[in-house]
Amino acid sequence: xxxxxxxxxxxxxxxxxxxxxxxxxxxxxxxxxxxxxxxxxxxxxxxxxxxxxxxxxxxxxxxxxxxxxxxxxxxxxxxxxxxxxxxxxxxxxxxxxxxxxxxxxxxxxxxxxxxxxxxxxxxxxxxxxxxxxxxxxxxxxxxxxxxxxxxxxxxxxxxxxxxxxxxxxxxx
Amino acid sequence: xxxxxxxxxxxxxxxxxxxxxxxxxxxxxxxxxxxxxxxxxxxxxxxxxxxxxxxxxxxxxxxxxxxxxxxxxxxxxxxxxxxxxxxxxxxxxxxxxxxxxxxxxxxxxxxxxxxxxxxxxxxxxxxxxxxxxxxxxxxxxxxxxxxxxxxxxxxxxxxxxxxxxxxxxxxxxxxxxxxxxxxxxxxxxxxxxxxxxxxxxxxxxxxxxxxxxxxxxxxxxxxxxxxxxxxxxxxxxxxxxxxxxxxxxxxxxxxxxxxxxxxxxxxxxxxxxxxxxxxxxxxxxxxxxxxxxxxxxxxxxxxxxxxxxxxxxxxxxxxxxxxxxxxxxxxxxxxxxxxxxxxxxxxxxxxxxxxxxxxxxxxxxxxxxxxxxxxxxxxxxxxxxxxxxxxxxxxxxxxxxxxxxxxxxxxxxxxxxxxxxxxxxxxxxxxxxxxxxxx
Numbered sequence: 081x082x083x084x085x086x087x088x089x090x091x092x093x094x095x096x097x098x099x100x101x102x103x104x105x106x107x108x109x110x111x112x113x114x115x116x117x118x119x120x121x122x123x124x125x126x127x128x129x130x131x132x133x134x135x136x137x138x139x140x141x142x143x144x145x146x147x148x149x150x151x152x153x154x155x156x157x158x159x160x161x162x163x164x165x166x167x168x169x170x171x172x173x174x175x176x177x178x179x180x181x182x183x184x185x186x187x188x189x190x191x192x193x194x195x196x197x198x199x200x201x202x203x204x205x206x207x208x209x210x211x212x213x214x215x216x217x218x219x220x221x222x223x224x225x226x227x228x229x230x231x232x233x234x235x236x237x238x239x240x241x242x243x244x245x246x247x248x249x250x251x252x
Numbered sequence: 253x254x255x256x257x258x259x260x261x262x263x264x265x266x267x268x269x270x271x272x273x274x275x276x277x278x279x280x281x282x283x284x285x286x287x288x289x290x291x292x293x294x295x296x297x298x299x300x301x302x303x304x305x306x307x308x309x310x311x312x313x314x315x316x317x318x319x320x321x322x323x324x325x326x327x328x329x330x331x332x333x334x335x336x337x338x339x340x341x342x343x344x345x346x347x348x349x350x351x352x353x354x355x356x357x358x359x360x361x362x363x364x365x366x367x368x369x370x371x372x373x374x375x376x377x378x379x380x381x382x383x384x385x386x387x388x389x390x391x392x393x394x395x396x397x398x399x400x401x402x403x404x405x406x407x408x409x410x411x412x413x414x415x416x417x418x419x420x421x422x423x424x425x426x427x428x429x430x431x432x433x434x435x436x437x438x439x440x441x442x443x444x445x446x447x448x449x450x451x452x453x454x455x456x457x458x459x460x461x462x463x464x465x466x467x468x469x470x471x472x473x474x475x476x477x478x479x480x481x482x483x484x485x486x487x488x489x490x491x492x493x494x495x496x497x498x499x500x501x502x503x504x505x506x507x508x509x510x511x512x513x514x515x516x517x518x519x520x521x522x523x524x525x526x527x528x529x530x531x532x533x534x535x536x537x538x539x540x541x542x543x544x545x546x547x548x549x550x551x552x553x554x555x556x557x558x559x560x561x562x563x564x565x566x567x568x569x570x571x572x573x574x575x576x577x578x579x580x581x582x583x584x585x586x587x588x589x590x591x592x593x594x595x596x597x598x599x600x601x602x603x604x605x606x607x608x609x610x611x612x613x614x615x616x617x618x619x620x621x622x623x624x625x626x627x628x629x630x631x632x633x634x635x636x637x638x639x640x641x642x643x644x645x646x647x648x649x650x651x652x653x654x655x656x657x658x659x660x661x662x663x664x665x666x667x668x669x670x671x672x673x674x675x676x677x678x679x680x681x682x683x684x685x686x687x688x689x690x691x
Contacts, residue, residue: 087452111527114318121319121502125495139312142498146315147306149531150538157535163275164536164590170273176274185274196301203302224306 096245103156106231110152115147130147135192137217144214151231152244155238158189177252183246190239197232255291259556260288266597276593276618277536280543287550295563300549307313308545309538312498313419319501320367320410323673325526325681326383326508327366332479332518336361337379339472344444351387352397353444355380359401360440361409361476364483365508367415367534369634373642390457391653393450396661399642400443400668403631405409408436408503408590409487412537413592414627418629420544420599423619425497426490430687433487435628438672438682439671442679446668452492478515482507491690507565537592543575544596571609575677577688578602579629586633594630620687625673634670635662 091097124135133140151242157163170178175183204225206212253261262283271278285651288297339356344350359376364374376396384394406413409429416427451458486504489495495503508524511517518526551557564574585594607615608621634642637659647658676682 083586086318107528108524108530111524111531114322114530115527117315118319118322118502118505121499122417122506125499125503129494129514142315143310143312147310149318150309150534153531153535155538157539164593165273165275165541166270166588169271181272181274184689185269185272188274188282189278192278192285199298200299200303200305203306206302221306224310228306231541 091099091245095241099155099234099241100159102234103159103238104150106234110149113145113149113152117142117149137214137219140214140216143223144219144221148227151224151228154193155234156236158238158242159174161242162235163189179246179250181245183250185248186239186243190236190243192226193232193236197229197236200232201229204229255554255557255558256556258287258290259551259554263553270580270589275539276597277543280540280547284543284546284550284627288553290459291550291553301334303408304545304549305542308541308600311419312496313415314383314460314538314541316415316496316498316501317537318530318598319498319505320412320415321530321533321537322526323410323501323505323508324366324368324371324517326502326512327362327531328371329516329518329522330478330508330512330599331363331525332476332511333358333375333379335472335475339469341383341647342469343460344485344563345461347448348455348460349393349438349447349521349691351380351384351461352389352393352447355384355394355397355449356401356404356440358444359398360404360436361406361479362437363405363510364480364487365410365504366405367410367412369631370408370641372405373398374412374649376401376647377646378647379418381650385650385652387461388459388658390454390661391658392661393447393457394448395643395646395650395653395658395691396663397443398634399448399640399646399658399662400665402642403634403644404436404439404443404629405436407627409490410462410497410504411435411627412567413595413630414623415497416537416592416625417595417627418539419597419621421603421619421623422597423616423623426493426564427616427687427691428620429487429497430491431624431683433628434682434686435624435672435676438675439628442668442672443665446491446664450664458476460501478507478511540593540596544600547597548600557601557604560601562610564605567610571611572677574605574609575611576606578606579625579673582629583632586630587636588639589633590652591630591633593634597627611680613684617680617684621676621683624683625676628669628673628676 091100120135121138124138143243170181204222207222207225213219214221266279269282270276273654285297312384337354337358340354342350342360343358344353347353355376359381360373362372362376380398409432414428414432415425418425449459465474473572482504485507486500489503490497491499582594607618613621634640643658643662647653647655
């Protein structure tokens with residue numbers, strides 16, 4: 081299963097440190113949001129059974145909150161090399177070959193995250209223009225999008241950073 | 253090129269990308285987006301990308317995933333693994349191979365509050381490996397039992413992989429969890445039987461431990477009450493429909509957090525560490541979900557899975573043969589691939605094929621039966637070479653045992669897995685009885 085608690089060495093260069101710092105700040109925000117949603121769900125269930133008074137719109141708060149925190153997790157996950165790879169066929173290849181492909185897939189993900197960030201900016205604008213709101217609380221949907229745009233942009237930057245580092249590593 | 257051919261080409265490109273170490277999520281997004289463009293052009297893709305990821309992530313059923321991961325993190329820091337192991341040991345330790353059986357029992361207990369395999373294996377190993385060494389158990393049996401025992405974490409509900417399977421085939425998560433319980437118990441019993449056969453052949457591998465009196469047993473069992481309480485509250489509540497799986501997971505996360513603070517000495521630094529661990533796992537899983545969203549959009553557009561299902565339905569093979577072929581494919585893929593990624597990658601193709609065949613049961617039952625069998629088969633990959641993740645983790649925690657020994661030690665448990673899969677295929681009632689009873 082996908083998990084890892086090992087922290088990769090913190091980068092020493094200023095760019096890497098800045099990216100690492102921003103990504104770490106985002107997961108803390110997302111993580112505490114997750115924890116808050118957990119507590120809210122428990123309160124809502126207790127309220128529902130004990131006082132017939134659940135937290136109004138609890139499902140949609142959890143749904144939107146989860147989406148926000150997941151976007152916030154993505155950059156850090158990449159910086160920790162958390163993405164799942166099939167690590168078999170190239171494990172016999174020379175290290176330089178492996179590092180080259182790591183760098184190349186970093187560039188690919190940078191492009192994907194960049195395009196998604198760009199498109200989601202428009203998506204958020206659409207949500208704002210058409211006043212899309214949630215069912216029960218009538219919360220506007222668009223505020224999720226700026227969060228996604230920023231997180232995906234940071235993901236793209238992190239991917240470029242790791243790709244450059246990989247290519248340098250290859251030439252060394 | 254027909255859309256069927258484009259889909260096949262896409263799958264080929266995807267496999268090549270995976271071989272050259274492109275992350276699974278990235279490969280799926282790239283191929284999905286490329287295929288989408290070749291079938292319908294750039295503009296639809298760019299418009300799809302405006303909100304598709306938001307919709308993929310904002311699904312109430314999915315919010316159970318980060319909460320279960322948080323629960324698993326707190327559970328590993330709650331100091332419950334020792335209580336579980338010792339309770340199992342007072343009941344089983346006096347038998348030959350009993351301490352290893354206790355390790356399996358502890359894993360089963362821990363799996364009841366933890367939804368992931370690696371966390372279960374690693375947490376139990378911290379407690380059980382030193383004990384197994386103290387009783388002079390062979391390194392192969394000790395590490396093999398724990399690596400295999402870890403897979404119980406995923407089979408016994410709660411289970412993150414099962415949630416993902418349920419979402420992928422649009423099944424009810426609650427009945428899915430109900431279906432997993434009996435196969436999970438069977439797994440634990442089967443692993444213990446495997447140990448007892450093993451020590452009958454090689455008695456020196458698993459010497460007898462201490463015999464505990466009745467009172468000592470009760471006292472040890474009583475110490476596991478937080479685990480029992482959380483399991484009954486969370487899984488019982490989900491089974492009975494008192495709350496949704498997400499709300500159950502919230503209770504579980506809060507409950508394990510309280511016990512981690514109270515018994516495990518969890519403080520702010522540890523709390524942040526738990527949040528960080530859960531965040532990384534969540535990020536990985538949702539990256540793959542994002543990939544699956546693009547890849548499935550492409551496959552759906554091509555209608556390839558439906559045509560394939562029709563084509564397979566038309567050839568005169570018995571359904572069971574096709575099921576076995578699919579399971580064989582999972583077995584091979586499982587040796588090199590993460591189980592969750594594998595399920596998200598293959599279910600959109602394999603599920604329509606299975607759903608189109610006549611196994612003599614309604615579709616809702618078929619989802620449970622097929623899901624549980626697939627879950628077991630993909631988890632086998634965690635304990636087989638070349639990338640048996642559980643084996644690597646447990647082996648790294650036991651410096652005196654060689655990697656080869658651990659892989660040998662896992663063999664009896666693989667045999668037990670094979671017997672269990674055969675039983676579940678032959679007797680669907682093992683899976684379906686409980687969900688039918690409860691609904």
